[in-house]
Amino acid sequence: MINEFSRELPELKPNGRDREFKKYSDDIKARVLYEHLINNRTHRWLDINVLGITSGNTKGRDSANILYYLGMKADYRGLFGGQDIVDVISNLGNNHQDFKIAIELLNRNYELQRLEDVVGLDIESEEVEEGGLVEGGIKYRYVKSYERKLKNRLLAIKEHGVICKACNFDFKAVYxxxxxxxxxxxxxxxxxxxxxxxxxxxxxxxxxxxxxCHRMIHRKKDEVLTINQLIEILEENKN
Structure with missing residues (x-):
């Protein structure tokens, strides 16, 4: 394991094969890198649990080639086990080798983790307010609901941002x-x-x-508005 004061890292040996590297999104590649370097995940585990390859007899080829493109062979697996991702990024940045792409991916993973934590806390707060955190038979349903809400909110924020699409309200600008x-x-x-x-x-x-805006769209359960209908209402009632 490399500690935060050590700068000696294994020699990078990129294979020049970029097919798998180009095949997957940066978010996916970022998680592959994070799980391999810090959580000691095998290539096969990464193929199944990160890349979603469940058909056929996967031997971890896709994730291996993502890592090999970066030059990270077997001696990089679990190299930073248990370390904080910020320390890992610092370690790579202070090395004489070219870790630019790896650093960009790890920074991306760090931001995704941070956003997931923020969104998760928001959803938990909403569930407490609405009485959703209960014991007994409904608990499993809550867990599945939480997972769905977390995934969908993260996807939407990454795609659209956090400004209201109807009235352009910005929570940070106000609060x-x-x-x-x-x-x-x-x-x-x-x-x-x-x-x-x-x-x-x-x-x-x-x-x-x-x-x-969200409450107004759903205020009448038998007459849920479209976004455009809500925008029209807002326009009609401007002072």
Whole structure:
């Protein structure tokens, strides 16, 4: 294991093969790198749990080639086990080798983790307010609901940001640090209307709304407004 005071890192040996590296999003590659360097995950584990390769007899080839493109062979697995990601980034940045891409990916992973923590706390606060944190038979349902809300809110924020799409309300601009990165997420098609599990497209299915606009859209359960209908109402009632 490398500690924060050690700067000697294994020699990078990039293989020049970029097919798998170009195949996956930066968010996915960032998690592959994080899980491999810090959590000591094998290539096969990464293929299944990060890249989502569940068919066939995966041997971890895709994740291996992502890492090999960066030059990180077997001696990098678990090299920073248990270390804080900020210290890892600092260690790489102070090394004489070229870790520019790896640092960019780890910074991306750090931001994703931080945003996930923020959004998770927001959802927990909402559940407490609404009486959703209960014991007994409903607990499992809460856990699944929490996972869905967390995933969808993260996807929507990454795609659309945190400004209300109807009235342009910015929580941070009004509430300062307490409002940073807060927004509610509206499903354009109500979940209750879905007859079967459906993959959510954050670009077309989710919209960030402030609390006021979100409540107004859903105020009448038999007359849920579209975003455009709500915008028209706002325009009609401007002072």
């Amino acid at each position: 300062g640090e307490r409002g940073r990165e807060y927004i509610e997420i509206h499903h354009i098609q109500q979940l209750s209307e879905l007859s079967e599990p459906t993959e959510i497209n954050p670009r077309t299915d989710l919209v960030p709304l402030c609390a006021n």
